[in-house]
Amino acid sequence: MPRCRFLPFVCAALMAVVSPLASAQSAEREWQAYEEALARGERQANVWQYGWAGVYATTLAVNAYQASEASDRDDRYDARVGVVKSALALGGTLMDRQPHPAAYRELRQSDGNLESARRLMQAVVAEERRRRSLESRLGSLAVNLASGLLIGVGDGRERDGAINFATGMLVSELQLQTQPRQATAAINRFQPARVSFGDIHLEGEYALLVTPHQLGVALRY
Structure with a gap:
């Protein structure tokens, strides 16, 4: 039984030997x-x-095309409203680029500093969340509400205006939900972990890494 008192010291010695190698492998996997x-x-x-x-x-x-060629007057009116909505949506999609391509280039051109990579990932995660926030929906809400009012109130067709508004919001939400969120998934893969050896307590994070060619565990502490 007295020998058990030396267990923490033995574990500490083993950790001192294994820790650098495990840390290097963990950093590479991360x-x-x-x-x-x-x-x-x-x-x-x-x-x-x-x-x-x-x-x-x-x-x-x-x-x-419909704005000038449609045979029905209501269809021509709706098409003119649709021209404005489509033009705004097209311009916004082309100008508001996703952060992942630039972040990927920055990561590949970096000096391999893991802390810088973590900060970069956190910045991309913050941008992914911003793009799905309530604030990001205000623009589409304003455009679709205006188009619905133009048809429903301005042209006296309440039902068509409501359908136009609902359809526009549905498409806008689908566009938001199909945005990439790989950075958020990568950050969330790391879960808190705590290991104790007698009086020695180690706290850190772990993640299961699954790729087509290997299965492993990444640790950081």
Whole structure:
């Protein structure tokens, strides 16, 4: 039984030997997780931007045609409203770029400092959250509300105005929800962990890393 008193010291000695190697491997895995997350985010960001730009460009062309060629007067009026909405949405999609491509380039061109990579990921996470916040919905709310009022009140067609507003908000929400969120997923993979060896307590975080070629655990403390 007296030998148990030396267990904490033995564990401390083992940790002193193993810790540098484990720390290096953990840092490498964590860096790899961030790099892969931003690479996937870059691909999805490009698909998202060009995909939605294509949708709005198509609706802009259709509405522009309908605004002058539709046989029904109400259809021509709705199409003129749609031209403005589609043009605003197209311009916003092309100008408001996702943060992942720039962050991925910055990470690849960096000097390999893990703390800088963590700060970069936190900045991308903050931007991902901002793009899904209530504030980010105010612009689409204003545009869709204005178009609904123009049709419902200005043109005296309440039902059509309500449908226009609801449809516009649904499309706007779909656009928001399909934005990339790989940085948030990568950060959330790290969960708090605590290990005790007698009187020695180690606190840190761990994450399960699954790739097509390997399965591992990343630790940081």
